[in-house]
Amino acid sequence: MSIEVNGGRRGLTDPEIAAVIMAAVPDKPLETQRKMNYFMKPRGKRINEYEVLCCYSQPTPDWIPGGLDWGDWTQKFHGGRPSWSNESTEMRSSDWLAHRDPAFRWHALYVKDKAEEWRYTDRFLKAYSADGHVRSIDPVWRDEVLGDYLGAFGFYEYGLFNSHSSVVRDCLGDTLRMSSAMIGLDKVDNAQMIQAERTFLSKLVPGFPESTDIPKQEWTKGAIFKGARELVQDIWQATYDWNEILFSGHMICDPIFGQFVRREFFMRLSSYYGDNLTPFFINQMQLYFSQTKGITTDMFHTCLGADVEFGDYNNRLMRAWANKWLPRTVNALKDFMAIYATIPEIKGVSDKAAIEAALVRVFADWKRDFADPINYKVDTAALVKTVLSGLK
Amino acid sequence: MAISTATKAATDALAANPAPVSVGAQEVHRWMQSFTWDFDKNRTKYSTKYKMANDTKEQFKLIAKEYARMESVKDERQFGSLQDVLTRVDAANRVHPKWNESMKVISNFLEVGEYNAIAATGMLWDSATAPEQKNGYLGQVLDEIRHTNQCAYINYYFAKQGQDAAGHNDARRTRAIGPLWKGMKRVFSDGFISGDAVECSINLQLVGEACFTNPLIVAVTEWASANGDEMTPTVFLSIETDELRHMANGYQTVVSIANDEAASKYLNTDLNNAFWTQQKYFTPVLGMMFEYGSHFKVEPWVKTWNRWVYEDWGGIWIGRLGKYGVESPRSLRDAKKDAYWAHHDLFLIAYALWPTGFFRLSLPTQEEAEWYEANYPGWYDMYGKVYDEWRARGCEDPSSGFLPIQWFIENNHPIYIDRVSQVPFCPSYCKGESTLRVLEYNGKKHSFSDQWGERMWLSEPERYECQNIFEQYEGRELSEVIAEGFGVRSDGKTLISQPHTNKDGKLWTLDDIKKINCVFSDPLKAL
Numbered sequence: 001m002s003i004e005v006n007g008g009r010r011g012l013t014d015p016e017i018a019a020v021i022m023a024a025v026p027d028k029p030l031e032t033q034r035k036m037n038y039f040m041k042p043r044g045k046r047i048n049e050y051e052v053l054c055c056y057s058q059p060t061p062d063w064i065p066g067g068l069d070w071g072d073w074t075q076k077f078h079g080g081r082p083s084w085s086n087e088s089t090e091m092r093s094s095d096w097l098a099h100r101d102p103a104f105r106w107h108a109l110y111v112k113d114k115a116e117e118w119r120y121t122d123r124f125l126k127a128y129s130a131d132g133h134v135r136s137i138d139p140v141w142r143d144e145v146l147g148d149y150l151g152a153f154g155f156y157e158y159g160l161f162n163s164h165s166s167v168v169r170d171c172l173g174d175t176l177r178m179s180s181a182m183i184g185l186d187k188v189d190n191a192q193m194i195q196a197e198r199t200f201l202s203k204l205v206p207g208f209p210e211s212t213d214i215p216k217q218e219w220t221k222g223a224i225f226k227g228a229r230e231l232v233q234d235i236w237q238a239t240y241d242w243n244e245i246l247f248s249g250h251m252i253c254d255p256i257f258g259q260f261v262r263r264e265f266f267m268r269l270s271s272y273y274g275d276n277l278t279p280f281f282i283n284q285m286q287l288y289f290s291q292t293k294g295i296t297t298d299m300f301h302t303c304l305g306a307d308v309e310f311g312d313y314n315n316r317l318m319r320a321w322a323n324k325w326l327p328r329t330v331n332a333l334k335d336f337m338a339i340y341a342t343i344p345e346i347k348g349v350s351d352k353a354a355i356e357a358a359l360v361r362v363f364a365d366w367k368r369d370f371a372d373p374i375n376y377k378v379d380t381a382a383l384v385k386t387v388l389s390g391l392k
Numbered sequence: 393m394a395i396s397t398a399t400k401a402a403t404d405a406l407a408a409n410p411a412p413v414s415v416g417a418q419e420v421h422r423w424m425q426s427f428t429w430d431f432d433k434n435r436t437k438y439s440t441k442y443k444m445a446n447d448t449k450e451q452f453k454l455i456a457k458e459y460a461r462m463e464s465v466k467d468e469r470q471f472g473s474l475q476d477v478l479t480r481v482d483a484a485n486r487v488h489p490k491w492n493e494s495m496k497v498i499s500n501f502l503e504v505g506e507y508n509a510i511a512a513t514g515m516l517w518d519s520a521t522a523p524e525q526k527n528g529y530l531g532q533v534l535d536e537i538r539h540t541n542q543c544a545y546i547n548y549y550f551a552k553q554g555q556d557a558a559g560h561n562d563a564r565r566t567r568a569i570g571p572l573w574k575g576m577k578r579v580f581s582d583g584f585i586s587g588d589a590v591e592c593s594i595n596l597q598l599v600g601e602a603c604f605t606n607p608l609i610v611a612v613t614e615w616a617s618a619n620g621d622e623m624t625p626t627v628f629l630s631i632e633t634d635e636l637r638h639m640a641n642g643y644q645t646v647v648s649i650a651n652d653e654a655a656s657k658y659l660n661t662d663l664n665n666a667f668w669t670q671q672k673y674f675t676p677v678l679g680m681m682f683e684y685g686s687h688f689k690v691e692p693w694v695k696t697w698n699r700w701v702y703e704d705w706g707g708i709w710i711g712r713l714g715k716y717g718v719e720s721p722r723s724l725r726d727a728k729k730d731a732y733w734a735h736h737d738l739f740l741i742a743y744a745l746w747p748t749g750f751f752r753l754s755l756p757t758q759e760e761a762e763w764y765e766a767n768y769p770g771w772y773d774m775y776g777k778v779y780d781e782w783r784a785r786g787c788e789d790p791s792s793g794f795l796p797i798q799w800f801i802e803n804n805h806p807i808y809i810d811r812v813s814q815v816p817f818c819p820s821y822c823k824g825e826s827t828l829r830v831l832e833y834n835g836k837k838h839s840f841s842d843q844w845g846e847r848m849w850l851s852e853p854e855r856y857e858c859q860n861i862f863e864q865y866e867g868r869e870l871s872e873v874i875a876e877g878f879g880v881r882s883d884g885k886t887l888i889s890q891p892h893t894n895k896d897g898k899l900w901t902l903d904d905i906k907k908i909n910c911v912f913s914d915p916l917k918a919l
């Protein structure tokens with residue numbers, strides 16, 4: 001038969017072609033090692049699918065520790081700066097490819113989860129609206145807190161989201177790059193969920209403003225988010241070291257400021273004001289927070305802090321970064337305390353004692369999960385006191 | 393509206409219309425453009441000589457969750473086919489062996505492009521100022537992670553299920569040995585991520601995706617299925633469904649800078665350089681993979697090239713950008729000449745250097761030789777007779793002691809590497825457009841094969857300093873280089889690469905290579 005085949009004839013199903021192919025296929029496989037990436041060191045007992053599909057996809061030269069490739073870059077930036085380089089961060093590693101998402105999510109698993117969350121969100125909103133839940137929300141909470149301040153908090157999430165762009169460009173490993181993109185997408189998802197909630201409310205509550213104008217005014221000009229805004233701006237645009245961006249955002253700012261605002265303010269208080277809608281969205285954000293925490297603690301504690309060669313140095317550097325970013329985060333939270341003056345006080349819920357207890361929870365969690373592992377000495381009681389001084 | 397009135401209105405509205413309500417993706421997306429705010433330090437970390445407009449829109453209007461929904465539907469279909477019916481019919485063992493080898497290279501090299509596109513679009517997400525434009529690039533960041541994983545899945549699948557796992561199972565480690573790798577990095581890695589952000593977008597989106605993605609991802613599925621491979625179409629066509637958004641991103645990049653004065657000064661030069669950069673590698677390499685890496689042929693590469701690169705891209709796509717001052721690249725005509733012979737020239741060299749690959753290559757059979765001669769008159773006199781000579785000298789047989797690279801040395805046909813594209817060429821034995829140019833800079837010699845690359849180097853030599861494989865391996869014996877690069881199978885001695893795919897043919901080992909004592913030398917030193 002002719003070796004040129006036209007008309008979309010397929011070798012798998014066309015008997016004539018298939019016969020030629022089958023005559024050429026070896027009687028038994030030529031190679032017994034059938035595991036892709038068999039040469040790599042797995043995180044667990046065996047190489048898993050995530051490690052097969054992600055690890056060493058980056059062509060990393062061996063002078064970037066962990067790389068398998070050799071030589072120079074074939075094209076550089078104008079002036080000769082290299083494509084990727086060890087100088088892009090102050091952190092040191094003996095293997096930049098060591099990081100793993102603890103949930104081992106490659107792209108398909110990541111989008112599958114989020115797709116399920118979206119479908120469920122749609123079903124939930126339909127049931128919520130049909131059920132008339134919206135009638136029970138305290139009007140001040142609804143119009144001022146959700147309308148203005150939750151909307152303003154969306155800018156916080158959006159700003160942190162954007163801090164991941166240069167990390168995705170600059171970081172030195174494949175699993176790092178994929179993880180950074182995913183935790184970045186979760187942040188814009190948070191911002192979008194906030195807007196989705198406001199749009200949803202505007203459909204149910206005539207006159208509820210869907211527009212981002214007032215929240216933006218609050219975020220850019222208001223006093224409540226002033227510290228947070230300045231903090232986010234600097235993480236996003238004034239920080240060039242990709243590790244410092246991730247560390248300041250996910251190891252200091254978000255586990256303290258973000259956690260307090262989401263968990264201790266919006267989520268805890270909403271049900272007291274008859275709002276069962278906000279917790280639905282915040283719970284998703286908290287899921288993303290915990291997944292992100294798994295990822296970034298793997299990066300900074302499991303990999304960099306425990307690096308056989310550079311662990312001590314890296315922990316010292318992280319403590320220095322904590323010294324730089326912690327006071328600014330505390331200050332952001334102090335500014336945020338002014339929000340309590342805008343809501344009707346509920347005894348034991350939103351009074352000073354309750355706020356203090358919430359702060360203690362957040363700082364204790366942060367100390368246990370983020371400060372202790374890098375041996376960072378911190379007086380959380382003093383930090384709580386500083387924050388409380390912002391109460392009006 | 394007063395608060396109490398609003399509550400009452402909500403109650404009334406519910407009474408009047410209790411139908412369930414939700415929120416759609418586009419209802420959220422329409423607020424996206426307002427998500428950003430102005431502040432002092434708000435500027436990109438990656439400089440560009442162009443200014444991207446603040447109000448650039450994107451047309452796909454996705455939000456994070458809707459993106460995930462859309463992709464996961466496609467994933468279910470694709471991975472369902474692979475894991476279910478294709479596995480049950482043992483599809484991986486019904487692929488022609490020559491094509492099994494080609495997919496070692498095609499899938500892994502495409503993976504490199506996909507991977508670097510993650511970083512490239514991360515840079516564009518940073519450079520764009522309009523939130524909608526950032527959002528378009530963000531979607532692409534995620535897509536390129538998807539495509540990286542998908543390409544990997546092909547190699548993973550072929551390794552697990554197929555007839556020869558070697559190379560599929562370790563391409564990420566062994567790909568760096570051979571002569572095709574550095575050129576791949578130029579087009580698919582560094583060309584996407586290192587430079588002016590808009591220049592990178594032009595490389596990635598306007599040329600890489602809009603021009604070469606069609607031949608690469610769509611044509612490859614036709615060649616695959618002709619040769620029995622249904623895995624590749626299943627995955628690659630699913631990749632292709634995302635590419636429309638990427639080409640739109642490239643288009644939007646141009647739209648966003650169209651009114652900037654810099655565009656009239658630099659855009660066409662950047663486009664010309666990007667086109668030449670991409671075509672210099674892809675024109676010969678794709679043609680070679682299709683025609684020499686298959687048994688059943690779909691159509692001559694030159695026809696595919698003319699249709700998709702010259703007519704569709706150079707004519708229609710670039711034509712659509714004409715209103716923004718974009719012109720067809722000046723180098724397109726030279727590229728068209730290369731589309732006829734360059735892949736034949738490259739295969740001669742690639743086959744001669746077969747031991748450095750991570751795949752098995754095969755000499756053209758008698759019926760293939762006839763097909764080449766019919767489609768490329770003059771083929772036999774230039775190439776066919778050389779292959780006949782190599783075959784007669786036993787190049788497929790490990791006991792022959794003959795490597796075809798010896799033929800180049802005996803006949804005084806030195807092989808050089810173009811510094812800018814890293815593509816090997818043999819100026820004294822080729823039918824393509826390559827000519828040798830040698831320049832000296834900082835005490836080091838550099839060879840070039842064409843005027844366009846030479847120009848790029850002359851204006852910015854510091855961007856193209858990468859040493860080539862001959863400089864790297866100089867003075868080293870071939871079997872040593874292969875062993876060091878892990879080019880052997882799991883028995884520890886048989887090479888992954890082989891000069892044939894005959895099922896009864898003998899396989900070469902490291903010892904067979906060592907006996908020949910082939911030592912690398914740098915041809916530039918002899919000048």
Ligand SMILES: [Fe+2]
Nearest residue numbers: 506535536539
């Ligand atoms: Fe892609």
Ligand SMILES: [Fe+2]
Nearest residue numbers: 509601635638
């Ligand atoms: Fe793409």
